[in-house]
Amino acid sequence: MDVFALDLFNPPSAPQRRGRAADPWGLWRPMTDPSWVQTMSAWHPHSAVSRSDDGKMLNIRFETPGFPRDRLNIELNDDRSVLTVSGNMRKETSGEANGQANGAESNPWASVEERQFSQSYRLPRDADVEAIKASYEHGVLAISVPTKGPDALPQKRSIAIEDKDAGKETK
Numbered sequence: 001m002d003v004f005a006l007d008l009f010n011p012p013s014a015p016q017r018r019g020r021a022a023d024p025w026g027l028w029r030p031m032t033d034p035s036w037v038q039t040m041s042a043w044h045p046h047s048a049v050s051r052s053d054d055g056k057m058l059n060i061r062f063e064t065p066g067f068p069r070d071r072l073n074i075e076l077n078d079d080r081s082v083l084t085v086s087g088n089m090r091k092e093t094s095g096e097a098n099g100q101a102n103g104a105e106s107n108p109w110a111s112v113e114e115r116q117f118s119q120s121y122r123l124p125r126d127a128d129v130e131a132i133k134a135s136y137e138h139g140v141l142a143i144s145v146p147t148k149g150p151d152a153l154p155q156k157r158s159i160a161i162e163d164k165d166a167g168k169e170t171k
Helices: 034-041
Strands: 046-051 057-063 072-076 082-093 111-122 133-137 140-146
Touching: 057 082, 082 140
Parallel strands: none
Antiparallel strands: 046 057, 057 140, 072 082, 082 111, 133 140
């Protein structure tokens, strides 16, 4: 039986890198990067993609609480293979709009809430883009993408190659 002993009072020292001093701020450096802070504060709606049991419908669901319907946008790219859902919202609350009665102390603070998102999904090749439907109810955006089935996919075909040299006469 092997026994593993760990000396808590004299821990083994970490091997030193040759030619370079250890960076004491190495672990904290990502937290000081502004792009890291932006990724932490970015808001993304919860979304789920599912396929119906019979496989003829692709369902995309977005939970967008607080977004009015007119601030959401659904687009297809030029070749109709990517569906993009985006939205932006800006709410400003002034200090007087906090329900204070006349003569009461007003709140001097104002707040601004701004949220935006954009998510893209590659559609299957057999998607029927002319029949895509979307509905919005109680902060939930539901998009239904019907599919035509595997029979509607383009079939493999061979193309004949013409021989241009055979038509020329030799002199």
